Amino acid sequence: MNLLAAIWLVLFSAAVEDPGLAAKLEALTAPELAGRGAATEGERQAANLMASWLSDAGCRPAFDDGGWLQKVPLPDGRNAVNVVGVLVGAGDLVDRWLVVGAHIDHLGRVDPTIAGVPAPGEYYPGAGDNASGVVSVVAAVTRFAADQIEPRRSLLICGFGAEEIGLLGSAHLAGNLPVPPGHIDAMINLDAVGRLGEGPLNVAGLETSPRFQSFVEAAASPIAVRPQNTSLLQSDHLNFIDLGIPSLFLFTGGYAEMNSPADDFAHLDLRGVETVAAITGRLVASLATARDTFEFRQPPPASRPEAGSGNRETWFGSVPDFADEGADGYVIGGVADGGPAARAGLQKGDVLIILGGEPVADLATFTTALRHNDPGDVVEVEVLREGRRIRSLVTLGDRSERDR
Numbered sequence: 001m002n003l004l005a006a007i008w009l010v011l012f013s014a015a016v017e018d019p020g021l022a023a024k025l026e027a028l029t030a031p032e033l034a035g036r037g038a039a040t041e042g043e044r045q046a047a048n049l050m051a052s053w054l055s056d057a058g059c060r061p062a063f064d065d066g067g068w069l070q071k072v073p074l075p076d077g078r079n080a081v082n083v084v085g086v087l088v089g090a091g092d093l094v095d096r097w098l099v100v101g102a103h104i105d106h107l108g109r110v111d112p113t114i115a116g117v118p119a120p121g122e123y124y125p126g127a128g129d130n131a132s133g134v135v136s137v138v139a140a141v142t143r144f145a146a147d148q149i150e151p152r153r154s155l156l157i158c159g160f161g162a163e164e165i166g167l168l169g170s171a172h173l174a175g176n177l178p179v180p181p182g183h184i185d186a187m188i189n190l191d192a193v194g195r196l197g198e199g200p201l202n203v204a205g206l207e208t209s210p211r212f213q214s215f216v217e218a219a220a221s222p223i224a225v226r227p228q229n230t231s232l233l234q235s236d237h238l239n240f241i242d243l244g245i246p247s248l249f250l251f252t253g254g255y256a257e258m259n260s261p262a263d264d265f266a267h268l269d270l271r272g273v274e275t276v277a278a279i280t281g282r283l284v285a286s287l288a289t290a291r292d293t294f295e296f297r298q299p300p301p302a303s304r305p306e307a308g309s310g311n312r313e314t315w316f317g318s319v320p321d322f323a324d325e326g327a328d329g330y331v332i333g334g335v336a337d338g339g340p341a342a343r344a345g346l347q348k349g350d351v352l353i354i355l356g357g358e359p360v361a362d363l364a365t366f367t368t369a370l371r372h373n374d375p376g377d378v379v380e381v382e383v384l385r386e387g388r389r390i391r392s393l394v395t396l397g398d399r400s401e402r403d404r
């Protein structure tokens with residue numbers, strides 16, 4: 001080995017401690033799984049992969065018949081699938097539970113009849129959304145299992161199916177839990193953790209239990225934690241909050257490739273995924289071993305200030321298309337380079353119809369909805385593009401960023 005190769009190897013091994021993590025991400029985003037669409041063979045394969053990784057970590061199947069998989073009946077008659085495993089706790093906390101989960105499904109194959117879809121592949125790999133969450137959960141559980149801390153809660157580890165079509169897998173599991181819901185003290189959900197960079201880490205659900213904030217900040221350090229709106233961000237934690245279980249949602253925010261065929265392995269921030277996995281491991285360890293009872297607090301409903309009030313500093317990074325005023329929505333006439341809208345993959349011509357849970361009909365309702373949020377907030381938006389509804393997450397900026 002020459003010197004350069006030796007240096008490269010040292011640098012590389014410092015960058016990626018767990019080569020298994022990259023291999024798992026590649027497996028979940030492989031063409032054979034075809035984007036893991038709900039109720040497809042690809043979703044089932046993803047579930048089986050996650051089950052085998054949990055088995056390697058020392059977990060056992062959650063269901064009495066020895067099965068890892070839970071059938072999720074869909075309204076159209078098809079069946080999606082959840083994968084659920086157990087890591088048995090120890091000592092006097094063994095009968096208390098911590099749920100750790102991430103959705104395994106994504107958008108499946110690209111519909112060839114849809115124009116305007118970028119070209120990298122015929123399926124949506126969903127590397128960030130949400131292969132990154134699945135492998136982070138597996139890595140965190142694997143680390144915790146090896147530590148054998150006592151006493152510790154038992155873990156219920158979940159790969160949710162059919163998230164992308166309406167949180168259906170977690171809704172089914174929440175209604176058909178293999179352990180008594182009253183014995184579950186807390187829940188952690190990871191969804192889209194593939195773009196951490198230097199941080200911060202976005203976390204919703206902090207207000208659902210009084211000491212969550214200190215637990216999360218300790219686990220994330222030195223990465224900063226940015227609190228986010230719990231009720232407005234659609235992911236699987238909402239179904240556990242509905243059961244009165246304190247729940248945390250970790251994510252790294254919107255990104256340009258989200259919900260496009262370019263959300264692939266090559267675009268992942270691998271070191272970031274590894275950091276999120278480490279943070280999740282520390283969070284699992286601290287929540288699973290804490291003596292706390294984790295009192296539940298209902299998160300505030302998505303209450304909104306009056307129209308005309310709000311934060312005038314909040315910046316979206318788009319200009320309206322005034323030529324298209326008859327449209328039902330806010331028509332984007334252009335996006336600022338590197339601005340919030342551009343970073344979330346929004347384009348000229350997109351018609352924005354929902355921002356942060358509020359319907360948008362025109363420029364005025366867009367401006368009102370925008371000002372109900374602060375710079376740094378992550379909001380879910382829905383746009384129409386080529387007749388298709390596309391969801392994305394926008395990390396809002398402030399006006400000083402625009403003027404820079």
Ligand SMILES: [Zn+2]
Nearest residue numbers: 129130191192
């Ligand atoms: Zn997702």
